[in-house]
Each structure stands twice: as C-alpha cells, then as structure tokens.
Amino acid sequence: MDKDKQKTVAIIGAGLVGSLAANIMANRGYRVELFEKRQDIRKMKVAKGRSINLALSNRARVALRIIGLEDEVLKASTPMKGRLIHDVNGNTKSVPYDSINGQCLYSISRNFLNKLLIQEMENKSDIKINFNCKLVDADFTDQKITFLNIEKSEHFSLNPDFVIAADGAHSVIRRVMQHRCKINYSQTFIDHGYIELTLDSNHGHLMVPNHLHIWPRGTFMMIALPNLDGSWTVTLFMPFEKFNALKTSDKLLSFFNTTFPDFLALTTSSQLIKDFFRKQPLPLISVKCEPYHQKRFLLIGDAAHAMVPFYGQGMNAGFEDCSILSNLLDRHCDNVDLVFERFTELRRKDVFAICDLAMYNYEEMRDLVTKTSYRLRKSVDETLYRCFPGIWIPLYNSVTFTSMGYNQCMQNRQWQNRVLMASAFSIILSIFLASYIMCNII
Numbered sequence: 001m002d003k004d005k006q007k008t009v010a011i012i013g014a015g016l017v018g019s020l021a022a023n024i025m026a027n028r029g030y031r032v033e034l035f036e037k038r039q040d041i042r043k044m045k046v047a048k049g050r051s052i053n054l055a056l057s058n059r060a061r062v063a064l065r066i067i068g069l070e071d072e073v074l075k076a077s078t079p080m081k082g083r084l085i086h087d088v089n090g091n092t093k094s095v096p097y098d099s100i101n102g103q104c105l106y107s108i109s110r111n112f113l114n115k116l117l118i119q120e121m122e123n124k125s126d127i128k129i130n131f132n133c134k135l136v137d138a139d140f141t142d143q144k145i146t147f148l149n150i151e152k153s154e155h156f157s158l159n160p161d162f163v164i165a166a167d168g169a170h171s172v173i174r175r176v177m178q179h180r181c182k183i184n185y186s187q188t189f190i191d192h193g194y195i196e197l198t199l200d201s202n203h204g205h206l207m208v209p210n211h212l213h214i215w216p217r218g219t220f221m222m223i224a225l226p227n228l229d230g231s232w233t234v235t236l237f238m239p240f241e242k243f244n245a246l247k248t249s250d251k252l253l254s255f256f257n258t259t260f261p262d263f264l265a266l267t268t269s270s271q272l273i274k275d276f277f278r279k280q281p282l283p284l285i286s287v288k289c290e291p292y293h294q295k296r297f298l299l300i301g302d303a304a305h306a307m308v309p310f311y312g313q314g315m316n317a318g319f320e321d322c323s324i325l326s327n328l329l330d331r332h333c334d335n336v337d338l339v340f341e342r343f344t345e346l347r348r349k350d351v352f353a354i355c356d357l358a359m360y361n362y363e364e365m366r367d368l369v370t371k372t373s374y375r376l377r378k379s380v381d382e383t384l385y386r387c388f389p390g391i392w393i394p395l396y397n398s399v400t401f402t403s404m405g406y407n408q409c410m411q412n413r414q415w416q417n418r419v420l421m422a423s424a425f426s427i428i429l430s431i432f433l434a435s436y437i438m439c440n441i442i
C-alpha cells in the first residue's frame, strides 16, 4: 500500500483475536494502532484471566497460516487424538476424534499463544501497541474513539479510518452500539460455573497422554487438557449450587472421593484444596448479537459472539473471523464499507449456530458420552463417513476439522438425523411385514 494513502485501523483488545487481527492487517499494508486496557502480558509474572490452555483446531490453524505461525504454534502444543472417558470406578475408554483420518485437537497454552502473537507484532514497523489504554467511548458518526490512559489517568481521542473491536465478551464498543444503534443482542449466563485445578508434572505422567480427559457425571463434568511440561489443566464445570455446597475441605475431599476417585488418587489433597478454594467459580456466558458492524466499526471474536466453552470453538471462531475478514478484503479490493456489510451477512447464521452447538455439547460431554445410544450413533456416523467421506461428515468432525460454515454443519446433522430415522423406520417396518407374512403363510 502507498505510504501516503496508507489507512489507519484501530484495533481494540490485544487478546488472542485482536492480536491476530493486528498482525493480519499490518501484513495487508495497514497502519495498525492496537489498544489494550491491561499491561503487556509479556511483563506479567502471572497473567490473569480465563482458561490456562485451549483446544485449537482447524479454523484457528487456517487463520494462523495467514501470518505464517501455524507450524510454530503446533510445535508448542500437545496433540489430543481423542477423548478419554473416566467412569466413576476409574475405568477408562478412549474415543478417537477421527478414527478415519486421525485428525487431532491441539492443546496450547493461552498465555504462550497470546505472547507469541504480540511478539510477532514487534517485527512490524506499522503496528503501534498501546498497553494500559482502556476504550471508554465510541462515536460511530464522527468515527472517533476515546480512551483512558490508565497509568497517566488521562483521556485522549483519535479518528482512525476504521475500527476493529476485539474487546471480548463484555465489549465496550458493543455496549455503545446497543445504546446508540439498531443492534439486536441477547446474553445468557448458564447456571453452571467452572474452577481450574492443576495436576503437576510429577503426577501428570500417570495420565494417559495425548487425550482430552473427561469425567462425565450426568449434570456436571470435569475435563483435563495436557500442557507441554507434563502437567495438566483440569477444569470442573458444575452448577453453582453444587459448588456452594462444598464449603469445607472435608466436604470437598469426600465429594472427590466418591465422584472422581481416580483423579484424587493422582493428585495430593493439599494441592486440590489449595486450587479449589483459591478462587470463586467463574461464570459462563453466551452472547449473540447482530449486525456486527456499524458504519466503519466491526465487532469480532468474543465481542461479536461469546459462547460457552464446550465445543472448544470460541477462539477458533474468533480466529476464523480474522481469516474471513482477510478473504473479504481480498475479494472486495479493501473496500472496507462493503467488507463490513458482507461480514455481517456471511457470519450471522454461522455464529448463531456455533453458540447453540456449544450449549448442546455440554450435554453431550457431561452425559450423552456415557450412553449406549450415543456410542451406537457415533459408530453409525463413522461407518457412513468411511463409506461416503465427501457426503456424510459427522457433526463433530465438520465443526472441528473443516472450515464448513457452522450453520451448514448443523443443517447436515439435521438431514443425517432424518435419513437415519427414515432408515430405522424402514427396517422396523420390513421386519414387521416379514413376520406378518411368515405368520400368515405358516
């Protein structure tokens, strides 16, 4: 891009999605001003925030490929080839994610990935990162954004050519849009929260490697994702009322002893008690809104679509927003007004679909995985996938291992359900008719 005509994009939020977007936009020749309310996470001893590690899959890989970081990220991650289901007696069962093509999820440290994306910007002269700058207001007509410099306690404003808001589930820009523009919005807090526990590397080697471990317990569950150093990040998802009932160390240990005895045998009581009572359980929110743009402002990542974490797609979908944005800028020769409109048109149904799928998957993980009907359906899906790989792609595989629109993934599942129902009905009818004929002949 000609330096004189170079356009300035302000990106709000240097989380995972904002940092990726900044790299992509700078590579496209834009001058990028990135604003983050927190201090530089590279300088923090312990980064505050949500989950310690994340499951990364195809959609995030595609986006990381655009800035040439896919291989480096995969090298720093641990492949998870399937789920390892733990029953209450400590028996385990491995269920591969993709028994046909062997595709995996990758467990990656959130901190590592965020730092890497920020570090990548240091090599680019066209990006300026402003830490400790909190966005406080936005004027969509004058294209003006106002910040508070937290260190200096001073306000300042600027008028970039356009703004990309990646300021997370509680986005300030989205809130201002809700007040001043026609934007549809809904949010749902579920009745369940989560607490993170750790299984240190001294005990972690006792866990079966290269799996996402699940302890499904009907109305709640615990999962564990591996870290590179041999430790595991363990997350307990449970109704708040159940958390509230565990007020003392004795109650906690007795609960783990009856519910997760094999996990309790791996860790130490002191570690469990320390982790569990360190923090209050955190809430889980799902946010849907549309449109995603307002004049020259665009919402991406959790700011546009926060979802419950049970499909492991929040970051993946946010990264996919970045690749879709980049593709649209290519297709429409950087005509930003058109690109933002097209983004909303393209993304609306898909984003709503993945928010709904993420809710559904909690039930699958905490309960259905233990049911015979679920296992039967999975083996039917796998057989048909093996026979018709281009036609019959099971829901989980299409969401996780392809870039098919999430809405299309959901629609495929619906016609697959109809085909299986019709087949089951035909089989039952044939058996009935056959027995009727046999009885009458005999």
Ligand code: FAD
Pocket: 012, 013, 014, 015, 016, 017, 018, 035, 036, 037, 038, 050, 051, 053, 054, 055, 056, 133, 134, 135, 136, 166, 167, 168, 169, 170, 171, 172, 194, 235, 300, 301, 302, 303, 309, 311, 312, 313, 314, 315, 316, 317, 318
């Ligand atoms: P955020 O990560 O929230 O980043 C927003 C950034 O904006 C932050 O740095 C914040 O400080 C900054 N900011 C906020 N307000 C302002 C302001 N006013 N001014 C300036 N800066 C501001 N996703 C997956 O794909 N796989 C998983 O396995 C997975 N597991 C998860 C497990 C849990 C328990 C949770 C809660 C989420 C999980 N997710 C997962 C979802 C994933 O964490 C999010 O989708 C992802 O972090 C969204 O990134 P983001 O950059 O849009 O938002």
